Each structure stands twice: as structure tokens, then as C-alpha cells.
Amino acid sequence: MEKLPKIVGERLKAGAVAVDHPDPNVLSAFSEHLLPDRERGQVLEHLARCAECRDVIAISLPAEEPTVTVVRPLRGRWLSWPRLRWGLVAAGFIVVGSFGVLRYRASSHAEMVASYDASRAQEIEKAKSQTELPAAPAASTNEEKKTPQNGLLDSEVKSEPAPQAREFDRLEQFAKLQPPARDQRRDAGGARGTLRTQALPHGPKAAPTQQWQQNATANANNNAYAFQLQAPAPAAHTPAVPAEFARKQSSNQVVVTAQAPAASSADSVIGGPVTDKKVQDLDTLAVNARSLTVLQPSGSNAGAEVARAKPAEATPNANAPKRQLTDAYAVSTVNGSNFSQTAPLAAESARWSINAMGGLQRSLDQGKTWQNVDVTGTTGTGSGVSLQMAMKSSREKALAKDKADMKQAPVVFRAVSANGPDVWAGGSGGHLYHSTDAGGHWMQVVPTWSGVVLTDDIVSLQFADPLQGRIVTSSSEIWTTSDSGKTWQKR
Amino acid sequence: MSSSKSNPAVQAIASEMLAELHVKAGCDRVGLTRESFSTILCEVGTKYGASSEDEARTFFLSLRVDELALARACAAGENSAWEIFLTRYREKLYLSALRIAREDSAARELADTLYADLYGTTTREGQRVSKLASYTGRGSLEGWLRTVLAQEYVNRYRRTKRLVSLDEESEEGVQFRAPDPEPVPTSDNRLARATDAVLADLPAEDRMVLSAYYLDGRTLAEIARMLGVHESTISRKLDKMAKSLRKQIVAALTKDGMSRRQAEEALEVDVRDLQVDIRRSLAQETQPPAFSEKSVEARVPEGEG
Numbered sequence: 001m002e003k004l005p006k007i008v009g010e011r012l013k014a015g016a017v018a019v020d021h022p023d024p025n026v027l028s029a030f031s032e033h034l035l036p037d038r039e040r041g042q043v044l045e046h047l048a049r050c051a052e053c054r055d056v057i058a059i060s061l062p063a064e065e066p067t068v069t070v071v072r073p074l075r076g077r078w079l080s081w082p083r084l085r086w087g088l089v090a091a092g093f094i095v096v097g098s099f100g101v102l103r104y105r106a107s108s109h110a111e112m113v114a115s116y117d118a119s120r121a122q123e124i125e126k127a128k129s130q131t132e133l134p135a136a137p138a139a140s141t142n143e144e145k146k147t148p149q150n151g152l153l154d155s156e157v158k159s160e161p162a163p164q165a166r167e168f169d170r171l172e173q174f175a176k177l178q179p180p181a182r183d184q185r186r187d188a189g190g191a192r193g194t195l196r197t198q199a200l201p202h203g204p205k206a207a208p209t210q211q212w213q214q215n216a217t218a219n220a221n222n223n224a225y226a227f228q229l230q231a232p233a234p235a236a237h238t239p240a241v242p243a244e245f246a247r248k249q250s251s252n253q254v255v256v257t258a259q260a261p262a263a264s265s266a267d268s269v270i271g272g273p274v275t276d277k278k279v280q281d282l283d284t285l286a287v288n289a290r291s292l293t294v295l296q297p298s299g300s301n302a303g304a305e306v307a308r309a310k311p312a313e314a315t316p317n318a319n320a321p322k323r324q325l326t327d328a329y330a331v332s333t334v335n336g337s338n339f340s341q342t343a344p345l346a347a348e349s350a351r352w353s354i355n356a357m358g359g360l361q362r363s364l365d366q367g368k369t370w371q372n373v374d375v376t377g378t379t380g381t382g383s384g385v386s387l388q389m390a391m392k393s394s395r396e397k398a399l400a401k402d403k404a405d406m407k408q409a410p411v412v413f414r415a416v417s418a419n420g421p422d423v424w425a426g427g428s429g430g431h432l433y434h435s436t437d438a439g440g441h442w443m444q445v446v447p448t449w450s451g452v453v454l455t456d457d458i459v460s461l462q463f464a465d466p467l468q469g470r471i472v473t474s475s476s477e478i479w480t481t482s483d484s485g486k487t488w489q490k491r
Numbered sequence: 492m493s494s495s496k497s498n499p500a501v502q503a504i505a506s507e508m509l510a511e512l513h514v515k516a517g518c519d520r521v522g523l524t525r526e527s528f529s530t531i532l533c534e535v536g537t538k539y540g541a542s543s544e545d546e547a548r549t550f551f552l553s554l555r556v557d558e559l560a561l562a563r564a565c566a567a568g569e570n571s572a573w574e575i576f577l578t579r580y581r582e583k584l585y586l587s588a589l590r591i592a593r594e595d596s597a598a599r600e601l602a603d604t605l606y607a608d609l610y611g612t613t614t615r616e617g618q619r620v621s622k623l624a625s626y627t628g629r630g631s632l633e634g635w636l637r638t639v640l641a642q643e644y645v646n647r648y649r650r651t652k653r654l655v656s657l658d659e660e661s662e663e664g665v666q667f668r669a670p671d672p673e674p675v676p677t678s679d680n681r682l683a684r685a686t687d688a689v690l691a692d693l694p695a696e697d698r699m700v701l702s703a704y705y706l707d708g709r710t711l712a713e714i715a716r717m718l719g720v721h722e723s724t725i726s727r728k729l730d731k732m733a734k735s736l737r738k739q740i741v742a743a744l745t746k747d748g749m750s751r752r753q754a755e756e757a758l759e760v761d762v763r764d765l766q767v768d769i770r771r772s773l774a775q776e777t778q779p780p781a782f783s784e785k786s787v788e789a790r791v792p793e794g795e796g
Binding site: 003004005007008009011012013015016023024025026027028029030031032033034035041044045047048049051052054055056057058059060061062063 | 553586587590591625626627628629630631634635637638639640641642644645649682683686687690694695696698699701702703705706707709713716717719732733736737740758
């Protein structure tokens, strides 16, 4: 502090007077700051000259209570303006950030659905073009190297001109693979197998998005076209089991067949003549009686059973394809309507878990109720996976055949990873299923890396986003993908 | 104080507000009649010179009428009022005395002296005169009691200061203190005049702050509490004043005919302005080193021997 010239202190002292002290009332009122300005000025003037009264004022000050009263407001400043201002800024960031995240998720979901729809449309187109070619040479030579879609259609086409002897050989092979429940109904397998192969293309039509619903009519037309092409299959009384067998062979590698759900839905077989109305009723019953996810396979089975009943009654063959078309369409309609009601919920809020039996479960109501999800019934294949399939070696085929045998037993799931509508589920024997529509449809994915196929049990699945994923197997292998499962790297 | 000397405006307002203030003061509780309370209000209002009716109304509303009634009832010897007073202020009075005297026995003595004054040991015209009768309700009764205690303490201290024994002085080291040097006679009174003029221009509050800090040795915190401002305000004010006073005095001196150099020399001429810390320099000169070389040298042969 600046030093005061000594002369100032001396003159202050010289100017001091000690007369007319204010009375204690005025001094106490001064201390308590209760005096009006005029009186306060008078008291200050006196205090400037009177050391005694300054002393009195100084030593009569109360204890440190005012300090306490100064501190208390500081404590209560949680709602002061600066804090509120920063709080508002932080809240604004949170709101903007969450809005951005929601927008990103919504847009990415829409893109995924659109791309899936487009790929399905391409496949259908491709299938249509192949069915127009009579007796494709590849069909008779090497069915295993076909893509799943090609395999399916091959079976349909091939069932027409195939020689009886060869068909019976395959039938025998197929009989070995079939479980006893299947053997009882093998006689009707022709129509059924055919219909199943037809039911699969309906997958996209039954998909949860509205876009697919809008495309339903177009798809139905496509399907109708496909059905008419294959109509001669039952008419020629050719056992269509090879068709199913062919499909099965192809599905050994990629697609899970509808056999398991078919076996489980064997009780829904109807023996007598069935009308369209009945089929729809049956589908509705299936919807009510079973969980949502089993609905589609059960629906397709019902349609298959209807179709199977037709030749048994020697119904005019011309009716069969019509019947099948109607049934298949009814199935897709039922499924489509149900998914359209539940899919938005599923996409946004579906929860996934694995029960004690290794079954995949989904909850659409925040975990209050859980529905078993059958990934095999809604299986489709992606084009990326098909390419992998085409590159498989014969050794892998043998492996795949073994896997086909294993497939008779239900898959025991061990890990599930959901990222909005993008769901991955993995389990025993390297089974890996992928759904991009919150479980509406499933594709089996076979991770392959430089000729090595993932066959160990999948014990952990991590998909940070729809593209980036990581799998840990029971043999501590780590498989990663960065393109939604199209290609894989093993570490 | 008789009512005949009362200001008519104060009387009018006092009678107008009597009913309201009587209730507010709780006079019934302490046994104070309306008439005596009216007399008290007129006396207080007249004493502090409320001239207009508005001033008088504001003044009466600012009074601590409840404490005024209590104090005056005590002064009048009302037992119920004394009970309330003792219940409310006995402990506070002692704590205030302890804070002022800083020692228990002195604090009790101080408090007892005040109790005697409050009760009224002196008589005037055959009537006991209580100090509480001088309370006017301008500040709180507690603040008034502290001020009365402080006044009593300051008066007593000043009385006893004159009777300090030589032993006490020697104990405190006062005896050996160099006497304050006589003020250096200046060649003319121009410096004193210029300083007085500059100080007279200062506001009363600033002069009070200067006096309290430089003459009384009060701390910044004490001065701040006396004036009800923050400590930093006083610090800034003092710093600013010390700078501006020097400039203003130099300016006044140059205006009075001195050259700037002469004026600055006149300000610095006092030897007491020298910033020499004699105590420290003396201590440094006389302080022996912790281990002298001699003692170390002396010890080595002893160890060897």
C-alpha cells in the first residue's frame, strides 16, 4: 500500500477534537447502518475527528455474525444465473445430440430396409429370368454350387424333366436324412416341397416395413408368375421330394430349411379339402396360438399342408397351382399385416435374450413378455453370402453336409447382439443368423476366411454398428467383419 | 423532557400513530400505559428534530418501538419488563462485555457496572435514574447496550491508562521507548496549510478511514465492518487516497509558490518517513553464526586428544 506522507497523519491528529460525542443511540444506529444520510454524514464527520468514538464503534461491533450471513447466500447460489446459464447450455447440447442420434438411427434403418428390399427385388428378378430358361444345364450338373435362390428354383425346374430313377435315388438319400415325423408325410412332400420353395420368396413381402407392404401386390404378381411356371410339377406326378432335397442341399450351406418348424407345426395339418377362408382362419389361428415369429413358418406349413391335401384327394391338377398361389398369398398377407403392426415396435424397442434352452427370445414390450423366435422359419440368404457359397471347396461341402445333419437338432444360441433393427444371433456349430428387420426375417451367415469356415460354437457377439462386428468362438477364435458379415477376418 | 417543548408536528403524528405504535410495541405486556408511551414518543421525536410531519412519520416507523417500550418500562421499574429484559439480554450482555474486555473478570466487572447503571443507582430529585431511560429506539437495544458497554470500557481504560505504574511500563518496554521526537519545525507553514486544505476537501468518510487506519491502527476488516462495506473497498480507497493526497499536496504547494522539487522535498523532509528497518539491520549485525569456525577448530584437537 502506498505510504501516506507523515504530514497527513500529523494534521489528522492535530485536527482531532473530543467534544459533543454522539449519544450511544446514534452510535449504535450508525453501527447498524440505520441512520439517514444526513445524520450519518454528521456522525462520520465526528468520527473523522474523534478517536474515542471510533474506538467505541470499533469495539462495540457485534461478533462475526455478519460473516456467517455473507456465507449463507453463497451456499444457496445453486440456482444463480451463471449456473442456470451453463445448465441451459448443457441441456441444449444434450437435446441436439440426442436428436441427431435419433435421426441417424432412423435414417440408417430406412437405408438398410431400402437396400434389403432392393436386393430382394433383384433376386426375384434373377429367379424369374432363370425360370424362363428351360432345363438350365447347371441345375443338372452341380446343384451345390448354386446360390440358394438358384438352388430353390433349380429344384422347381428340375422336378419337371428329371428321370424317375435318379429321383428315387435321391429320395432314398433324402429318406435317410429325414426324421421319422417327416417320413410319415413324405408321400405328400411333392406339393409341400414345392410350396415351401415358393413360400420363401414371400419373405420380403411379409417384411415389417410399409414399403414392403406397398410392394406386396407387385411381389404377388411375381410369385404368381413363378407358380404358374412350376405348376406342372404336381401335374406330372413327379415326386417333388428331390425339389425339397435340392433345396435342402443348397440350404445346407446357407439357408436353414423350413423342416424344423414344419415338424413342430405338424399338428396344424388339415386333412380334408380346405377353402381359402379356412386357410386364412388357420393362419389366424396360427397367429393366435403361436408366437409372432413362428407365425410365418407355420403359415407356410399350413399352406403346404393344404397343397399336400390336394393331390391326395385327386383334385384336378389345374387347381393345384392356383390353390398354392392363394395359400401362399394368404400366408404372406397374414404375416405382412401382423408384422406391420408389430414391426415399428420391434424395430424401436425390441429386446433380445437367450433362454436356458438356448432358444432365441424377443420382447416387444420392454421385457414383460418374451416370444420365442425361430430363425429358421424366416431364413433368407443374402447375395454376399451366396458369393461366398459359390467359392466353397468340396471339402467345405462335406463340412456343410455334416452341418446339415447337425441342423436337424435345433440350434443352441449362445449370443445375441441387437443394434436397433439389426440383430445378430450366434450359437452352436458356428450358426450365425442375421436379421435386418428386428427379427422379421433371418439370413444365415457362414463366416469364411481364406477357405476356413467357422464351425466352432459362437460364444460372444459384438456388433457396435450394423457394419462392424466381432465374434468370439468357443476355441477362442476371433472373427471380425466390417461390411455387415459379407467378408470376415479371423484372428 | 416536558411535552410543552415538543414539536407540534411531532405531537400530532405521535398522537395519530399512537394506537398503531402502542400495539406494535406491546406496551400492555410490559405494563406501559398509552399516556406514558405517548410522552416517550414525543420526547424521542423532538430530541432528534423531526421537523415536518412526513419526517416524523418516517422517524416513528423506523423506531424499534417494542424495545423502546421494554427499556422505558424497565426504567420505570416494571417487574414484568425486567423479567423480559433479563431473560433476553443477560447472556448477550455478558458475552458482549467479554468480547470487549477480552478477559472474564474484567468482563463481569464491566457488565455488573452496566447493570447498576441500568437499574439506576443514582437518584435525581429523589427519583432513581436508570440509564435505560436514555434509550430512544433508534438502533436495536442490544446494539445500544454494546455501545454503552464500549463507552464505559473506553472511559475506564483512558482513566486507568493515566495511572500505569512504572513496573508495568517497564514490563511492556514502554519505559525504554524513545520519546516521540518533536515535530520538525518547517521553514514555513505552507506544508501544513496545504495538507489541511487537501484533507478538508476529502469526504468525512475518507478522513475517518484515514484516521482509523493510520492513527488508530485498525485493520482493514474492522474499518470495513464499521462502515458496512467490503474489506477490499477500504483497501482500494486507502491506496487511492495515499497516492492522490501526495499529488494534491504537491500541487497545492506549487500553487503556493514552491517549485515542484521543493514541494517534494518538503513532503520527504521528515526523518520519520525514512523506510529504514533499524530493528532488522540491528538483528542481522548482532546475530552470531550458528557454528563458528573457531569452535569447530577447537573441538577437533579435543577429539584427537
